[in-house]
Amino acid sequence: GDETFTESVYNSCNPVFVKVSQNLGIQRFYSYVRAFGFYDLTGIQLPGEAESIIHKDPKEIDMATASFGQRFQITPIQLITAYAAIANGGNLIKPRIVKELRDSEGNIVKTFETEVVRQVISTETSETLRKILEGVVSDGTGRNAYVKGYRVAGKTGTSETTDSKKTGRYIASFSAFAPADNPVINVLVVLDHPSGYSHTGGLIAAPVAQRLIEDVLNYMGVEKRYTEKDKETIKVSVNVPEVR
Numbered sequence: 457g458d459e460t461f462t463e464s465v466y467n468s469c470n471p472v473f474v475k476v477s478q479n480l481g482i483q484r485f486y487s488y489v490r491a492f493g494f495y496d497l498t499g500i501q502l503p504g505e506a507e508s509i510i511h512k513d514p515k516e517i518d519m520a521t522a523s524f525g526q527r528f529q530i531t532p533i534q535l536i537t538a539y540a541a542i543a544n545g546g547n548l549i550k551p552r553i554v555k556e557l558r559d560s561e562g563n564i565v566k567t568f569e570t571e572v573v574r575q576v577i578s579t580e581t582s583e584t585l586r587k588i589l590e591g592v593v594s595d596g597t598g599r600n601a602y603v604k605g606y607r608v609a610g611k612t613g614t615s616e617t618t619d620s621k622k623t624g625r626y627i628a629s630f631s632a633f634a635p636a637d638n639p640v641i642n643v644l645v646v647l648d649h650p651s652g653y654s655h656t657g658g659l660i661a662a663p664v665a666q667r668l669i670e671d672v673l674n675y676m677g678v679e680k681r682y683t684e685k686d687k688e689t690i691k692v693s694v695n696v697p698e699v700r
Contacts, residue, residue: 465588466596468612468658470524477523478516485519486511491576492538493548494530500551506531526615536644538576539631542585543609543639546577590636594685600662601632603670605680609636610643610665612657625649630661634669640678643668 464472477485489495489510497505509529511518521527533551541548550571557566577585589609592598597612610632617625628647633639645661645668654660 462588462591465611466592468524468597468614473523474520477519482514482516482519485523486514488576489522491548491574492541493573494528494534494538498531498533498537498551500533501553505533508534525613527618532644532646535629535631536642539633539644540642541576542582542589543633543642544582545579546575546582548573548576586636586639589632593632597658598630598632598662600658601630601666601669603634603666603673604686605682606634606669606673606678607636607681607683608632608634608666608669609639610662612662614656614658626655628655628657628659628661630657630665632665632669634673635678635681640676641669641672643672 459467459469459472461472461476463469480488494508494510497507499505508531511522511528514522518527537548537551540551550573552568552571554568556564556568559565586609589611590607592612593601593608593610598608598610601608601610610630613627613629613631615627615629617627626649628650630643630645632643634641634643643665645664647657647661647664650660652660
């Protein structure tokens with residue numbers, strides 16, 4: 457049947473992503489891939505940052521599979537840096553380990569300023585994507601990352617590796633930021649070759665992200681703001697009779 461673009465993101469519908477990439481064309485599609493930093497090291501101040509493995513001379517079939525996240529390799533720090541650009545209004549930021557240094561009396565002796573690499577998408581596009589990714593968590597494949605009182609935005613990931621010796625080896629992931637309307641944290645959960653009842657990001661990575669998001673936002677003292685959906689969920693859970 458037919459799906460809108462928003463519905464396709466909610467449902468992780470690969471054919472729609474392929475169609476979008478075809479409408480963009482190879483040159484424009486990969487210009488965005490490059491703009492989001494997937495061809496470059498992030499420059500994070502840690503030794504041994506790995507390079508991505510990505511198409512140098514892509515054909516249409518390469519673009520088609522890349523459109524839904526398969527047949528290339530990027531690093532977790534590249535992925536979460538790209539998500540930060542979506543969350544912060546469209547700017548790709550060079551990741552840093554330390555925000556500031558303080559002496560024994562608590563005085564700031566050095567500050568590491570935010571470094572903007574480039575603007576990747578417009579503020580309007582960033583806002584649109586934040587709303588769509590919030591819908592993935594409230595109504596789509598990312599429901600297991602839903603946190604009552606916090607607006608969470610994110611996307612599931614399930615990719616099959618190309619290692620011929622390890623057929624059926626998957627990587628499940630969930631990338632998120634919260635609160636969706638005013639993000640303060642990014643979370644990325646990656647599970648390499650999970651074993652058990654499932655290998656999909658929505659079923660096994662999203663629940664881990666959910667617990668991290670709730671714990672971290674509570675620790676940071678971010679105020680909970682319950683929506684009507686939260687209230688309905690709470691009401692149902694309170695009124696369910698105890699089973700003995």
